[in-house]
Amino acid sequence: MNDEPRFLVPAVVFVALVVAVVGSLGAPLITAVADQYDVSLAASQWTLTIPLLSGAVATPVLGRLGSGPHRRRVVLTTLGLVVLGSTLTVVPLPFAVLLIGRAAQGTGLGLTALMMATATDHLGERRAASTIALLSVASTAGIGVGYPLAGALTDAAGIRAAYGLGLVVTALAFVAAFVVLPQAPPRPGRRVDVPGAALLTAGLLALLVVISQTELWRDHPAWTAVILAGALLLLAVWVVVETRVAHPLIDIRLLRHPAVAGANLVMFTGGIGMYLLLGLITRYVQTPASTGYGFGLNTFEAGLVLVPFSVAGFAAGKLLPRLHVSPRTRLAASATTVLVAFVLFALSRAHLAGPVVAMTVLGLGVGAFAASMPAVILAVTPKSETASAMSVNQVVRSIGFSIGSALTGIILAAHTTAQFPTEPAYATAAWTGAAITAATVVLTLGVLRRS
The missing domain is CATH 1.20.1250.20 (MFS general substrate transporter like domains)
Incomplete structure (x- = not known):
């Protein structure tokens, strides 16, 4: 396209890469977090689990919001939340605040789909296809990018230095999106199906908690089975609701x-x-x-x-x-x-x-x-x-x-x-x-x- 915004491709790939790196930033830091905050390794594991949970919940909601004309606003608001969360991981506050910060960072995992929609709307067909492929790779292969840097910073200056890396790159991603990201083409706005979003959120949270917490299967198998059944029931109800509303999620x-x-x-x-x-x-x-x-x-x-x-x-x-x-x-x-x-x-x-x-x-x-x-x-x-x-x-x-x-x-x-x-x-x-x-x-x- 002749009207392709300058630096659009590197900007959207950078955003996707940053959210992937920040979302996985907890993996090499679990032991260090347990020592720093004097918590168990099981509790420290939540610094990795919580962003995955919040990302899974935020992704379909952001996907629907980003399908309308307000995609730029949705992206910038979400990146602002990610920057705020990154700040909470750096400041010396209790462990619960660190988890809140990691949850806020995890919402950024839903931005990759919006970067793909941006490429579809503003690039030619062939260039859009290659960019979308690269975005998908960045969201997956990018998991390994932050590991050595986080490990080196933790060994040299402690976990706050490693989380400080997350703050720097998310702030840069916000600036890149603010400067480069164009407005979405005019199209009818999409209302968010709030009941559907609530059902999907509850179902996914229950499902992912059961999946990610292996000790539940060992220590409380009966309760685990109940939670799993409840999660599947909520998701089944969500499917029925989505087929009957005028504006499904x-x-x-x-x-x-x-x-x-x-x-x-x-x-x-x-x-x-x-x-x-x-x-x-x-x-x-x-x-x-x-x-x-x-x-x-x-x-x-x-x-x-x-x-x-x-x-x-x-x-x-x-x-x-x-x-x-x-x-x-x-x-x-x-x-x-x-x-x-x-x-x-x-x-x-x-x-x-x-x-x-x-x-x-x-x-x-x-x-x-x-x-x-x-x-x-x-x-x-x-x-x-x-x-x-x-x-x-x-x-x-x-x-x-x-x-x-x-x-x-x-x-x-x-x-x-x-x-x-x-x-x-x-x-x-x-x-x-x-x-x-x-x-x-x-x-x-x-x-x-x-x-």
């Missing part, structure tokens, strides 16, 4: 399209496998060598292991759209690449090079998978529904990631005899993830035939 009819439904199912199972292997490798390389396996890497060194993941992911996301093959074929090839990464880790862990190579191959698969997914959905989605359709896919991805993380913890905990899991536990978890990923490949091929 999410157009259920759109989600029923075979291509969209199939893509979301593939995203769900694929997300489980991807995050399972990411967690496995990260934990394995940090395990002290005195256990008979592992390499005893510190926070910073373990963060460096994730650098090849992000680099390979961004490279795959940048190059893949140039290949003249269908997005569904790319999805199948990408899932197969993730499967190869699982096999590599399952068979070759004795030397550090094995996990690093597996992490690199995983990055290639994740980057290619993330770059291919939007094209499958947007090919059958009205332009005005870009933000809403992609927000649903982002929520499905978050649920898959949460299950993958929980599954890692459950398998390793089941094989823990002392402080650390036994070495064969990692092989069990790796082959479990390989089976899930193989199922993803089969599902993708099924989508290929039917869509």
